[in-house]
Amino acid sequence: MPTIYVEGQPYEVSPGLNLLHACLSLGFNIPYFCWHPAMHSVGACRQCAVKLFKDENDTKGKIVMSCMTLARDGTRISIADPQAVWFRKVAIEWLMLNHPHDCPVCDEGGECHLQDMTEMCGHVYRRTRFKKRTYRNQYLGPFLTHEMNRCIQCYRCVRFYRGYAGGRDFHTLAWHNSVYFGRHQDGVLQSKFSGNLVEVCPTGVFDDKTLARHYVRKWDLQTAPSICVHCALGCNTIPGARYGTLRRIRNRYNGDVNSYWLCDRGRYGYEFVNSPQRIRRPLLRNGDGRPTLAAKETALTQIGGVLRESRHVIGIGSARASLESNFALRCLVGPENFYLGTCRAEVQLLSAAIDVLRNGPVPSASLHEAAWADAVFVLGEDVPNVAPVLELALRQSTLRKPSDTIQDLHIEPWNDAALREAIQTEKGPLFLATTYSTDLDASATQAYHAAPQDIARLGFAVANLLDANAPSVPGLLAPIAALARQIAGQLAEARRPLVVAGVHCGMGAVLQAAANVAYALQRKNENTRICLAAPWCNSLGLGMMGGKCVDSAIDALRARGSTTLVVLESDLYRHLDVAEANNLLNTANHVVVLDSLRHKTTDKADFVLPAGTFAESTGTFVNNEGRAQRFFAVLPPAGEVQESWRWIGELLAASGQRSSAPWQTFDEIVEDLVRAMPAFAPVARAAPSADFRMAGQRIPRQSHRYSGRTAIHAAVNVHEPQPPADPDSPLAFSMEGYLNQPPSSLIPRFWAPQWNSVQAVNKFQEEVAGVLRGGNPGKRLIEPQADGQVEYFTEIPEAFERREGYLLVVPGYHVFGSEELSILSSGVAELAPMPYIAVNPEDAGKLIVRENGLVDVALSTTSHYLPVRIAPAVPPGLAVVPMGLPGIQWNGQPVWKKLLRT
Template identity: 25%
Template sequence: MGFLLHALRRSKPLLRSHLPHPPSNALRWISSSAALHGPASSLDPAPVDPPPKAPVGGARVHIPNPEDAIEVFVDGYPVKIPKGMTVLQACELAGVDIPRFCYHSRLSIAGNCRMCLVEVEKSPKPVASCAMPALPGMKIKTNTPVAKKAREGVMEFLLMNHPLDCPICDQGGECDLQDQSMAFGADRGRFTEMKRSVVDKNLGPLVKTVMTRCIQCTRCVRFATEIAGVQDLGILGRGSGEEIGTYVEKLMTSELSGNVIDICPVGALTSKPFAFKARNWELKGTETIDVTDAVGSNIRIDSRGPEVMRIVPRLNEDINEEWISDKTRFCYDGLKRQRLNDPMIRGPDGRFKAVTWRDALAVVAEVAHQVKREEIVGISGKLSDAESMMALKDFLNKMGSDNVACEGNGVSPNADLRPNYLLNTNIAGLENADAFLLVGTQPRVEAPMVNARIRKTVRATQAKVAYIGPPTDFNYDHQHLGTGPSTLLEIAEGRHAFCSTLKSAKNPVIIVGAGIFEREDKDAILSVVETIAKLNNVVRSDWNGLNVLLLNAAQAAALDLGLVSNPNESIQSAKFLYLMGADDVNLEKLPDDAFVVYQGHHGDKSVYRANVILPSSAFSEKEGTYENTEGCSQWTVPAVPTVGDARDDWKIIRALSEVAGFCLPYDTLTGVRARIKTVAPNLLNVDDREPSTVTLDMKPSCGQQMSPEPFRAAVENFYMTDSISRASKIMAQCSSILSKK
């Protein structure tokens, strides 16, 4: 739409000149935009020279050396830009938005759509601004008849073979071609032959293709090869026979494949699950964050009424840039299936019976009073927010039990020093690294956005990547050093060939996977890693390259809040087990007479053992704080109402505490956050990353022995890791089709 507005604004002085003078107020430019009805758009005589505009999107550019700056003129206004920028970027800094199809700031330059043609003084032809480097003193004209004519011609060529099926196209309303043909296209075409048609390709269960609509911008091809790192897409044929496709019949197997939907400027690649479900102008967007992994990607949930219709990425340069993983994008149909909507009690016949909240809480409170204090155990799940974990810990502590843990954090995690469990380099900081050592982690499935950063670094600077863990498939060059702790020991003792790379690296990075937390000898492994870090100068005052990559959204906040008991041990003697969305805990050792309360939003694994079910709201329905793996806390925002009789997690625990007679002292979300402030104030610094200040030397030495057992994969199936994605039909299709060995 931006283009349309620009065009309207630009065309106004022109239009006005054709109007009879003085202009009558009855004749008004018809536009739905409120901005155009402002005082500036009334038919007063326009100023001759509009003042210079602010850069597009409020962009700022930092020029490190003043002598590297050059000056160009865009539409007569001088603008200072660093050397090496293209004409298009210079125009953007000058506040002029150039229409484009093939150019994308995060992809390599193709220069094949020709939409960005501008006139440059002393050049014989219009130049493609996206591919032309700006030269000192260049006089760029974006609004001359030549440039306009060129754009109109390009539009006419593009529309020649583009089907006129906007009314049934899922891109309709957010289509670049639609917007730009409105803004820059001619009002008629001269083409009378048949339009070409192209056979649709099958790219798998996520991406729907209508290849006739393709305008061969090759953004998807460049995305697949450059960002996703799979050589699946390519261009075949020449001229009018040109097609995008997988060379042989093949599915697109990448964990980032959904992003081609966003970068496709037309409706050639659209979302298969979203096909024909809604039009984009009916949707309500809610800016929130993702909880399917520990990265906390920024997303927008588009909902219609009480239903989540789709999830799209939001720009955050520090975390996910503008991409999200397929699990984040397509897990949303899990929010509609297998939901718990009523409090339920398991009767003597083993069947659940729906009851009122009053009855359910009374039963739970009664049982809680009958057991001994040490037999009370609470475990929070992968998707729990900080508020509910705080409430759970406070409630169980008030009952006299200290057995509160978060699943995935392993036995007695060391939460005393924050750098011990965070990605200290931070996600954006990984771009400065020049050597990576991945220990027992496969970021491609554990945190695809972190993997995309590593790949970006490897592509840009040829950084070396070494990996210790089970054999797996990376999408960048790497050395597989070994499978177990013995290799780690070799590096620590300086006997390994990789040591020299690590030593000579300026900014080395070690990433330890959170899968290690589940091992018995995790303290020994971590101390060996710290030895390596010390030997190779990984942690310095200006660079902290020792990282832990967490797996789940709840982990970091749980460690900050001190949910650090030993669930494996306490479960064996538990008589009252409170599972707050914990589905992946091993309940085999739980005594048969234990009373299990399951509080959660999905009827997942743990429900089979539960005696009472308390339905809670999912991340799309509540306001909660989540801390991502680099220690940045972010809020989710409710997009849709809760399902059935469900309640927010912290409210359930607060209500239960009152029924049980151990009333928690907070009644509102602000109250809970005030309590969090006394425990972990960093969780309240939303959208901010609190760097940790303590050093490694403060950590006590560890006398544990490493076992030679090789590392295991932390994530078995990328597409199904938590209760939401396990309930999702699309994720099930993906794992059956794409994860096939």
């Protein structure tokens, strides 16, 4: 551990850091702009100047940029040296020369890194007496505003967009005093990570366009730690609410999961919480089939009566509901009547994935580990569209091997510009085997597009090459065998290999092939990791809870008379064929649905209870890594809305199963859950319980500068209402409470004295860009078996063979559009494509259809008239239909279909 001397005092720092990183980690304040903890140093802004001394006798010293200087053992610096202070003050005065007089109308104001740094440097008054440079702005799509006048030319945006996120349509334009950051012309930014520019930009050039529609300042937002619900990665978020509506989502740093980044679906998909489609009051369907609003008591009494009278109650769980809500339903109906809210094929795939993680020897990879992998093999998953932040991690993984190979150049790993200059366009091994082309193809060593069977065969062949005990693949074609050899060679060489697969291509054999590759690698290299993508935010939690698939509920319903169906937070029409879902809902005598949004299933229900969304409830999600993460209510539920587990608890009392609702608080249901299913024991430790206090106080959801307390409700009543009580968490719906740093799982916002922007996260980490103080939040539920008995999967599918007149329809995915909740956000809906069917030019020729020509394909017993997209990357014999887009009714299981030209 090197020792550095700051103002003459010795401090121990981690080896290999630059001085800025080391000093910020020690708690010193050094201003910076171009440096970013995840993107490192380029030395462009000249803001982090400090004085460096040769030795203890040197009193003169010299000014250096701390971000470009290695913190060597014995380095002596001064941050407070008058010359360094003067240098920083002058540097920011230059940067501020053309900065407009915009703060009152700038959305960054109050959480602006530029404001913070200007204050920190003491540049308080402008001395310039000449006119300012101006720029014209660009339209950058529905998510971002662009205000180039505010730019201070730190180059962070372009370094993130192009260098870190792999975007191509954003550039540094013009030159000398006219440098401009934007697109070659107005248009939607193509990268699905563009929203991060809001947090990357130190000032207000890029801001959240959805927030601007209902703008409030950071200090006025009521915030709480939360988890993104739009895919299974479980990115940590900080949603902010004001006046009872959700206003925005910001990233919440978690070093093991999303670190500094979110995708645009996660950041901008929140608008469903404010949607007019929300169910706010219980609905009962009366005799003539019309829904009527009902009071809570009436609804509970009626549903209680129905539950008491029915001989059988069947519960359908949900992969987008919390672990606790699913457990509550399981208690209501009994484990034997608990069905997972997904179709048979998906349940099988999910349980196969859990089996691989639980019983296999390979640990599941966190996103952090994925970003540090140095060889990656993706089987069957369209990572950029089903697990976007994983794409960001995989993009970083391609830099690992080239960075290792240039070690003899002695470039520090944080010297970003030099490092990228040295590695040029070289990329580490990333092999993709998918059914169609993905956004990662351009960064991949090899991208192989084939039918799921062939992807599985390639995987099995790679496993066989890595370990001869793994089954061999008969009849492999020579080019595939060569590809397998290349992949196996690179994976075997790697120090931290990673295998990525999942449930999205709809074939269990692909998952098994991925497991074989990982098992075979694990024998050679214990640093092997496997990452299995799952479809919903709590897929793994629901899968671990176990239950039958929803298809079999129909048989159960038929077998028994007088049945009530209780559906938890899911639209059955998204998981089943239309006919099957109709069948299920019509066969049941009574249907009770608990959900937050109106959809086809709630339209058919006899009783609908208003469930809280993630923003109004407390619960736990298990992400695809097997990490249980707690989310807390940001808003107190309005009206009759409450968490599903609370409704079900009250139903248990109303139906007479219990004398009173069994769970009054969140901690009580977690206690019951852990007792009933010990596999979930770590869930109780995922966050402190509700009686946790810091210095006897709760953690406030509102900032200490929360404004308008005595005026917000004054139009209704001049007497201020009491803040809502929160029996479920140690957080309070108030501005009163403990103001210092809470435990990492309870951080409601990143703020520190002098650091109002998101950069305050530096103060919450043990070492900058490392783990949060007290460890990153979340508890892993699944660890691999210690004895490591490896049993290879041996069922190798036959090679894909084309069928005359038929195409194998496989699912496709779109980051904007394929997910159920985010599509209700206007921006996401705007970017979602229209439904289509993608086929190979050869098949299109056989069908005699042109681009956009309509074809009829009978998916899930309903005819779909879809325009054809001719895509050379789709293998011949396959057709890709995007999942989840409005108008597509299909559960995504590959099927042979005849396409009819219309």
